[in-house]
Amino acid sequence: MIFAYNKEHVGDVLMVIVADDKGQENRVERKGNVSQVSVVESGQVVAWNIFDASTILGKIEGQGQVVLTEEQLAKVNEELVKAGFTETLVKENDPKIVIGFVKSCKKHPDSDHLSITQTEVDNGEVLQIVCGAPNIKAGQKVVVAKPGAMMPDGLMIWPGVLRGVESFGMICSAGELRLTDAPAIKGILELPFDAVVGEAFPINK
Template sequence: MIFAYNKETIGDTLLVIVANDENKENQTERKKNVARIQTADGKTVAWNFFDASQYVTIEGNGQVTLSDDDIDVLNKQLEMAGFEERLAADHEPKIVVGYVKTCVDHPDSDHLHITETEVDNGQVLQIVCGASNIAAGQKVVVAKPGAMMPDGLMIWPGKLRGVESYGMICSAKELHLPNAPEKNGILVLDDDAVVGEAFPVGK
Protein backbone atom coordinates (compact mmCIF):
# COMPACT_ATOMS: atom_id res chain seq x y z
CA MET A 1 0.00 0.00 0.00
CA ILE A 2 1.42 3.37 -1.04
CA PHE A 3 0.39 6.66 0.57
CA ALA A 4 1.28 9.64 -1.63
CA TYR A 5 0.75 13.36 -1.15
CA ASN A 6 1.88 16.45 -3.05
CA LYS A 7 -0.20 19.51 -2.31
CA GLU A 8 1.59 21.71 -4.85
CA THR A 9 0.86 19.49 -7.84
CA ILE A 10 -2.42 17.69 -7.06
CA GLY A 11 -3.91 19.73 -4.23
CA ASP A 12 -4.92 18.65 -0.75
CA THR A 13 -5.59 15.04 -1.78
CA LEU A 14 -4.08 11.94 -0.18
CA LEU A 15 -3.63 9.12 -2.69
CA VAL A 16 -3.73 5.57 -1.38
CA ILE A 17 -2.55 3.06 -3.98
CA VAL A 18 -3.43 -0.48 -2.93
CA ALA A 19 -2.68 -2.48 -6.08
CA ASN A 20 -0.84 -2.27 -9.36
CA ASP A 21 -3.07 -0.67 -11.98
CA GLU A 22 -2.25 -2.45 -15.22
CA ASN A 23 -5.24 -2.10 -17.51
CA LYS A 24 -5.94 1.62 -16.95
CA GLU A 25 -9.66 1.14 -17.68
CA ASN A 26 -10.84 2.37 -14.34
CA GLN A 27 -14.13 3.38 -12.79
CA THR A 28 -14.29 6.11 -10.14
CA GLU A 29 -16.99 6.33 -7.48
CA ARG A 30 -17.00 9.37 -5.21
CA LYS A 31 -18.91 9.69 -1.96
CA LYS A 32 -18.42 12.80 0.15
CA ASN A 33 -14.64 13.35 0.54
CA VAL A 34 -13.60 9.91 -0.69
CA ALA A 35 -13.26 8.43 -4.16
CA ARG A 36 -12.69 4.75 -4.91
CA ILE A 37 -10.88 3.75 -8.11
CA GLN A 38 -11.68 0.27 -9.39
CA THR A 39 -10.88 -1.81 -12.43
CA ALA A 40 -13.68 -2.87 -14.77
CA ASP A 41 -14.00 -6.16 -12.88
CA GLY A 42 -14.45 -4.42 -9.51
CA LYS A 43 -10.95 -4.66 -8.04
CA THR A 44 -10.06 -1.62 -5.92
CA VAL A 45 -6.69 -0.20 -6.94
CA ALA A 46 -6.68 3.17 -5.19
CA TRP A 47 -8.47 5.66 -2.96
CA ASN A 48 -8.46 9.46 -3.07
CA PHE A 49 -9.08 11.33 0.18
CA PHE A 50 -9.92 14.96 -0.58
CA ASP A 51 -9.21 17.86 1.84
CA ALA A 52 -6.95 15.38 3.62
CA SER A 53 -5.11 17.91 5.79
CA GLN A 54 -8.37 18.71 7.57
CA TYR A 55 -8.38 15.34 9.31
CA VAL A 56 -4.88 13.80 9.11
CA THR A 57 -1.42 15.26 9.66
CA ILE A 58 0.77 14.72 6.60
CA GLU A 59 4.48 15.50 6.61
CA GLY A 60 6.50 15.70 3.43
CA ASN A 61 5.77 15.09 -0.25
CA GLY A 62 5.81 11.97 -2.37
CA GLN A 63 5.44 8.73 -0.48
CA VAL A 64 4.43 9.57 3.09
CA THR A 65 4.09 7.58 6.31
CA LEU A 66 0.90 7.56 8.34
CA SER A 67 0.40 6.54 11.97
CA ASP A 68 -2.06 3.96 13.22
CA ASP A 69 -4.23 6.84 14.43
CA ASP A 70 -4.18 8.36 10.93
CA ILE A 71 -5.26 5.02 9.44
CA ASP A 72 -8.11 4.89 11.95
CA VAL A 73 -9.20 8.38 10.84
CA LEU A 74 -9.11 7.38 7.18
CA ASN A 75 -11.16 4.29 7.93
CA LYS A 76 -13.67 6.50 9.71
CA GLN A 77 -13.87 8.61 6.55
CA LEU A 78 -14.54 5.46 4.54
CA GLU A 79 -17.26 4.43 6.98
CA MET A 80 -18.94 7.84 6.95
CA ALA A 81 -18.86 7.87 3.15
CA GLY A 82 -20.59 4.49 3.05
CA PHE A 83 -17.72 2.32 1.80
CA GLU A 84 -17.34 -1.10 3.42
CA GLU A 85 -13.63 -1.60 2.67
CA ARG A 86 -10.99 -0.62 5.23
CA LEU A 87 -7.30 0.21 5.11
CA ALA A 88 -4.67 -1.74 7.07
CA ALA A 89 -1.61 -0.13 8.66
CA ASP A 90 1.75 -1.02 7.12
CA HIS A 91 4.82 0.43 8.84
CA GLU A 92 7.41 -1.74 7.09
CA PRO A 93 10.04 0.43 5.35
CA LYS A 94 9.93 0.04 1.58
CA ILE A 95 13.38 1.36 0.60
CA VAL A 96 15.98 -0.49 2.62
CA VAL A 97 19.54 -1.77 2.79
CA GLY A 98 19.85 -5.18 1.15
CA TYR A 99 22.54 -7.83 0.77
CA VAL A 100 23.07 -9.61 -2.55
CA LYS A 101 23.43 -13.27 -1.59
CA THR A 102 23.61 -14.68 -5.12
CA CYS A 103 23.88 -13.20 -8.61
CA VAL A 104 23.64 -15.21 -11.83
CA ASP A 105 23.20 -14.30 -15.48
CA HIS A 106 19.68 -14.20 -16.87
CA PRO A 107 19.27 -17.13 -19.29
CA ASP A 108 17.46 -15.00 -21.88
CA SER A 109 19.43 -11.74 -21.72
CA ASP A 110 22.98 -10.56 -22.34
CA HIS A 111 22.84 -7.89 -19.62
CA LEU A 112 20.26 -8.87 -16.99
CA HIS A 113 21.16 -10.69 -13.77
CA ILE A 114 18.99 -12.68 -11.36
CA THR A 115 19.78 -12.02 -7.71
CA GLU A 116 18.69 -13.40 -4.37
CA THR A 117 18.81 -10.35 -2.16
CA GLU A 118 18.21 -10.35 1.59
CA VAL A 119 16.19 -7.36 2.74
CA ASP A 120 15.54 -8.07 6.42
CA ASN A 121 15.98 -10.83 9.02
CA GLY A 122 16.38 -13.60 6.50
CA GLN A 123 13.69 -12.32 4.12
CA VAL A 124 15.09 -12.87 0.62
CA LEU A 125 13.65 -11.44 -2.60
CA GLN A 126 14.38 -12.54 -6.14
CA ILE A 127 15.24 -9.34 -8.01
CA VAL A 128 16.24 -9.05 -11.65
CA CYS A 129 18.82 -6.31 -12.13
CA GLY A 130 20.38 -4.87 -15.29
CA ALA A 131 23.28 -2.99 -13.73
CA SER A 132 26.72 -4.05 -14.98
CA ASN A 133 28.30 -3.60 -11.55
CA ILE A 134 25.93 -5.88 -9.62
CA ALA A 135 27.68 -8.77 -7.84
CA ALA A 136 27.14 -11.22 -5.00
CA GLY A 137 28.41 -10.02 -1.64
CA GLN A 138 27.40 -6.39 -2.08
CA LYS A 139 25.27 -4.29 0.23
CA VAL A 140 22.85 -2.29 -1.87
CA VAL A 141 19.66 -0.23 -1.69
CA VAL A 142 16.46 -2.15 -2.47
CA ALA A 143 13.07 -0.68 -3.32
CA LYS A 144 10.63 -3.36 -2.25
CA PRO A 145 7.14 -3.86 -3.70
CA GLY A 146 5.00 -1.03 -2.38
CA ALA A 147 7.77 1.57 -2.65
CA MET A 148 7.42 4.88 -4.44
CA MET A 149 10.62 6.27 -5.90
CA PRO A 150 11.42 10.01 -5.66
CA ASP A 151 10.36 10.48 -9.31
CA GLY A 152 6.96 8.91 -8.61
CA LEU A 153 7.72 5.46 -10.05
CA MET A 154 5.87 2.78 -8.06
CA ILE A 155 7.48 -0.60 -7.49
CA TRP A 156 5.39 -3.74 -7.90
CA PRO A 157 6.21 -7.40 -8.55
CA GLY A 158 6.73 -8.10 -12.23
CA LYS A 159 8.61 -10.13 -14.80
CA LEU A 160 11.70 -9.29 -16.82
CA ARG A 161 12.27 -11.56 -19.81
CA GLY A 162 10.03 -14.18 -18.22
CA VAL A 163 11.70 -14.18 -14.78
CA GLU A 164 9.77 -12.93 -11.76
CA SER A 165 11.23 -9.93 -9.95
CA TYR A 166 10.12 -8.60 -6.56
CA GLY A 167 11.66 -5.16 -6.27
CA MET A 168 14.43 -2.99 -7.67
CA ILE A 169 18.09 -2.58 -6.75
CA CYS A 170 18.69 1.15 -6.99
CA SER A 171 21.27 3.55 -8.33
CA ALA A 172 22.18 6.80 -6.59
CA LYS A 173 20.52 8.71 -9.42
CA GLU A 174 17.25 6.80 -9.03
CA LEU A 175 17.33 7.64 -5.30
CA HIS A 176 17.88 11.36 -6.09
CA LEU A 177 20.97 11.44 -3.88
CA PRO A 178 23.09 14.62 -3.92
CA ASN A 179 26.00 14.49 -6.40
CA ALA A 180 24.75 11.20 -7.84
CA PRO A 181 26.95 10.09 -10.77
CA GLU A 182 25.40 10.20 -14.21
CA LYS A 183 26.90 6.86 -15.21
CA ASN A 184 24.76 3.75 -14.94
CA GLY A 185 25.23 1.35 -12.05
CA ILE A 186 23.70 0.48 -8.72
CA LEU A 187 24.76 2.18 -5.50
CA VAL A 188 27.09 -0.10 -3.52
CA LEU A 189 27.09 0.63 0.22
CA ASP A 190 29.83 0.25 2.81
CA ASP A 191 30.11 -3.03 4.67
CA ASP A 192 28.85 -1.45 7.90
CA ALA A 193 25.41 -0.74 6.39
CA VAL A 194 22.73 -2.69 8.29
CA VAL A 195 20.53 -4.99 6.21
CA GLY A 196 16.84 -4.15 6.63
CA GLU A 197 17.32 -0.58 7.81
CA ALA A 198 15.37 2.11 6.00
CA PHE A 199 17.44 4.07 3.51
CA PRO A 200 16.75 7.82 3.23
CA VAL A 201 16.05 9.08 -0.28
CA GLY A 202 15.83 12.48 -1.93
CA LYS A 203 12.51 14.07 -2.81
Protein backbone atom coordinates in the same frame (compact mmCIF):
# COMPACT_ATOMS: atom_id res chain seq x y z
CA MET B 1 -0.12 0.01 0.65
CA ILE B 2 1.29 3.36 -0.45
CA PHE B 3 0.20 6.72 0.95
CA ALA B 4 1.15 9.63 -1.31
CA TYR B 5 0.62 13.37 -0.98
CA ASN B 6 1.78 16.28 -3.12
CA LYS B 7 -0.35 19.36 -2.48
CA GLU B 8 1.63 21.60 -4.83
CA HIS B 9 1.18 19.44 -7.94
CA VAL B 10 -1.90 17.32 -7.21
CA GLY B 11 -3.90 19.37 -4.73
CA ASP B 12 -5.06 18.58 -1.22
CA VAL B 13 -5.60 14.89 -1.98
CA LEU B 14 -4.22 11.91 -0.10
CA MET B 15 -3.71 9.06 -2.56
CA VAL B 16 -3.76 5.53 -1.20
CA ILE B 17 -2.48 2.90 -3.62
CA VAL B 18 -3.29 -0.63 -2.54
CA ALA B 19 -2.58 -2.72 -5.66
CA ASP B 20 -1.17 -2.58 -9.17
CA ASP B 21 -3.92 -2.12 -11.78
CA LYS B 22 -1.53 -3.49 -14.45
CA GLY B 23 -2.82 -0.95 -16.95
CA GLN B 24 -6.38 -2.26 -16.87
CA GLU B 25 -9.41 -0.02 -17.27
CA ASN B 26 -10.47 1.59 -14.00
CA ARG B 27 -13.78 2.69 -12.54
CA VAL B 28 -13.98 5.59 -10.10
CA GLU B 29 -16.81 5.90 -7.56
CA ARG B 30 -16.89 9.06 -5.46
CA LYS B 31 -18.89 9.54 -2.28
CA GLY B 32 -18.35 12.72 -0.29
CA ASN B 33 -14.63 13.29 0.21
CA VAL B 34 -13.68 9.76 -0.83
CA SER B 35 -13.27 8.15 -4.23
CA GLN B 36 -12.70 4.44 -4.72
CA VAL B 37 -10.74 3.26 -7.78
CA SER B 38 -11.31 -0.30 -8.94
CA VAL B 39 -10.56 -2.45 -11.98
CA VAL B 40 -13.63 -2.64 -14.22
CA GLU B 41 -13.22 -6.30 -15.20
CA SER B 42 -12.44 -7.83 -11.80
CA GLY B 43 -13.83 -5.25 -9.38
CA GLN B 44 -10.54 -5.28 -7.43
CA VAL B 45 -9.98 -2.07 -5.48
CA VAL B 46 -6.59 -0.61 -6.41
CA ALA B 47 -6.66 2.89 -4.90
CA TRP B 48 -8.47 5.46 -2.81
CA ASN B 49 -8.41 9.25 -2.96
CA ILE B 50 -9.19 11.34 0.13
CA PHE B 51 -10.08 14.92 -0.84
CA ASP B 52 -9.57 17.93 1.47
CA ALA B 53 -7.03 15.72 3.17
CA SER B 54 -5.38 18.36 5.35
CA THR B 55 -8.78 19.46 6.68
CA ILE B 56 -9.59 15.87 7.66
CA LEU B 57 -6.16 14.70 8.82
CA GLY B 58 -4.36 17.87 9.87
CA LYS B 59 -0.80 18.50 8.71
CA ILE B 60 0.60 15.73 6.51
CA GLU B 61 4.36 15.48 6.85
CA GLY B 62 6.45 15.04 3.71
CA GLN B 63 5.90 15.00 -0.02
CA GLY B 64 5.55 12.01 -2.32
CA GLN B 65 5.27 8.82 -0.31
CA VAL B 66 4.27 9.77 3.23
CA VAL B 67 3.75 8.00 6.54
CA LEU B 68 0.49 8.56 8.41
CA THR B 69 0.21 8.51 12.17
CA GLU B 70 -2.13 5.99 13.76
CA GLU B 71 -4.50 8.87 14.52
CA GLN B 72 -4.50 10.01 10.89
CA LEU B 73 -5.14 6.47 9.63
CA ALA B 74 -8.09 6.20 12.04
CA LYS B 75 -9.47 9.44 10.59
CA VAL B 76 -9.10 8.06 7.04
CA ASN B 77 -11.09 4.97 8.04
CA GLU B 78 -13.72 7.15 9.72
CA GLU B 79 -14.04 9.10 6.47
CA LEU B 80 -14.52 5.87 4.49
CA VAL B 81 -17.35 4.82 6.84
CA LYS B 82 -18.88 8.29 6.71
CA ALA B 83 -18.89 8.12 2.91
CA GLY B 84 -20.63 4.74 2.95
CA PHE B 85 -17.75 2.37 2.14
CA THR B 86 -17.22 -0.82 4.14
CA GLU B 87 -13.46 -1.35 3.65
CA THR B 88 -10.86 -0.66 6.34
CA LEU B 89 -7.32 0.40 5.53
CA VAL B 90 -4.49 -1.17 7.53
CA LYS B 91 -1.08 0.50 7.57
CA GLU B 92 2.04 -1.54 6.92
CA ASN B 93 4.79 -0.42 9.28
CA ASP B 94 7.77 -2.17 7.67
CA PRO B 95 10.00 0.08 5.52
CA LYS B 96 9.86 -0.39 1.77
CA ILE B 97 13.23 1.06 0.76
CA VAL B 98 15.84 -0.87 2.70
CA ILE B 99 19.43 -2.05 2.80
CA GLY B 100 19.89 -5.43 1.13
CA PHE B 101 22.63 -8.00 0.58
CA VAL B 102 23.13 -9.65 -2.82
CA LYS B 103 23.56 -13.31 -1.92
CA SER B 104 23.87 -14.55 -5.49
CA CYS B 105 23.95 -13.11 -9.00
CA LYS B 106 23.78 -14.89 -12.34
CA LYS B 107 23.28 -13.84 -15.93
CA HIS B 108 19.73 -13.80 -17.29
CA PRO B 109 19.41 -16.65 -19.83
CA ASP B 110 17.54 -14.46 -22.33
CA SER B 111 19.38 -11.13 -22.01
CA ASP B 112 22.90 -9.86 -22.52
CA HIS B 113 22.59 -7.15 -19.89
CA LEU B 114 20.20 -8.41 -17.19
CA SER B 115 21.20 -10.38 -14.10
CA ILE B 116 19.09 -12.46 -11.72
CA THR B 117 19.88 -11.89 -8.07
CA GLN B 118 18.81 -13.46 -4.83
CA THR B 119 18.90 -10.50 -2.43
CA GLU B 120 18.33 -10.65 1.32
CA VAL B 121 16.24 -7.73 2.59
CA ASP B 122 15.58 -8.56 6.25
CA ASN B 123 15.89 -11.39 8.77
CA GLY B 124 16.50 -14.04 6.15
CA GLU B 125 13.80 -12.78 3.75
CA VAL B 126 15.23 -13.16 0.25
CA LEU B 127 13.76 -11.60 -2.89
CA GLN B 128 14.50 -12.60 -6.46
CA ILE B 129 15.27 -9.33 -8.26
CA VAL B 130 16.21 -8.93 -11.91
CA CYS B 131 18.73 -6.12 -12.29
CA GLY B 132 20.12 -4.38 -15.37
CA ALA B 133 23.03 -2.54 -13.73
CA PRO B 134 26.45 -3.39 -15.17
CA ASN B 135 28.14 -3.35 -11.74
CA ILE B 136 25.79 -5.74 -9.92
CA LYS B 137 27.52 -8.73 -8.32
CA ALA B 138 27.21 -11.12 -5.41
CA GLY B 139 28.48 -9.93 -2.04
CA GLN B 140 27.34 -6.31 -2.32
CA LYS B 141 25.33 -4.30 0.17
CA VAL B 142 22.75 -2.36 -1.86
CA VAL B 143 19.54 -0.34 -1.61
CA VAL B 144 16.39 -2.30 -2.42
CA ALA B 145 12.96 -0.88 -3.21
CA LYS B 146 10.59 -3.66 -2.19
CA PRO B 147 7.15 -4.20 -3.75
CA GLY B 148 4.88 -1.46 -2.41
CA ALA B 149 7.58 1.22 -2.47
CA MET B 150 7.24 4.60 -4.13
CA MET B 151 10.44 6.09 -5.54
CA PRO B 152 11.23 9.81 -5.17
CA ASP B 153 10.11 10.42 -8.78
CA GLY B 154 6.71 8.81 -8.10
CA LEU B 155 7.48 5.45 -9.71
CA MET B 156 5.69 2.64 -7.88
CA ILE B 157 7.43 -0.70 -7.44
CA TRP B 158 5.37 -3.86 -8.01
CA PRO B 159 6.27 -7.49 -8.73
CA GLY B 160 6.89 -8.01 -12.43
CA VAL B 161 8.37 -10.27 -15.08
CA LEU B 162 11.46 -9.32 -17.07
CA ARG B 163 12.22 -11.48 -20.10
CA GLY B 164 10.25 -14.36 -18.61
CA VAL B 165 11.79 -14.18 -15.11
CA GLU B 166 9.86 -12.98 -12.07
CA SER B 167 11.26 -9.98 -10.20
CA PHE B 168 10.15 -8.77 -6.77
CA GLY B 169 11.57 -5.29 -6.33
CA MET B 170 14.35 -3.06 -7.64
CA ILE B 171 18.00 -2.64 -6.72
CA CYS B 172 18.53 1.12 -6.87
CA SER B 173 21.08 3.51 -8.26
CA ALA B 174 21.99 6.79 -6.56
CA GLY B 175 20.19 8.65 -9.35
CA GLU B 176 16.98 6.70 -8.84
CA LEU B 177 17.16 7.56 -5.14
CA ARG B 178 17.67 11.25 -6.04
CA LEU B 179 20.80 11.48 -3.91
CA THR B 180 22.44 14.88 -4.18
CA ASP B 181 25.89 13.44 -4.91
CA ALA B 182 24.68 10.86 -7.44
CA PRO B 183 27.41 10.05 -9.99
CA ALA B 184 26.76 10.42 -13.71
CA ILE B 185 27.98 6.87 -14.36
CA LYS B 186 25.16 4.34 -14.45
CA GLY B 187 25.08 1.54 -11.93
CA ILE B 188 23.59 0.51 -8.63
CA LEU B 189 24.63 2.24 -5.42
CA GLU B 190 27.04 0.03 -3.49
CA LEU B 191 26.97 0.56 0.28
CA PRO B 192 29.72 -0.02 2.87
CA PHE B 193 29.83 -3.59 4.06
CA ASP B 194 28.94 -2.57 7.64
CA ALA B 195 25.52 -1.35 6.45
CA VAL B 196 22.79 -3.27 8.30
CA VAL B 197 20.53 -5.44 6.16
CA GLY B 198 16.84 -4.66 6.64
CA GLU B 199 17.31 -1.11 7.93
CA ALA B 200 15.37 1.64 6.16
CA PHE B 201 17.44 3.67 3.72
CA PRO B 202 16.72 7.42 4.06
CA ILE B 203 15.85 9.19 0.81
CA ASN B 204 15.19 12.80 -0.07
CA LYS B 205 11.53 13.80 -0.38
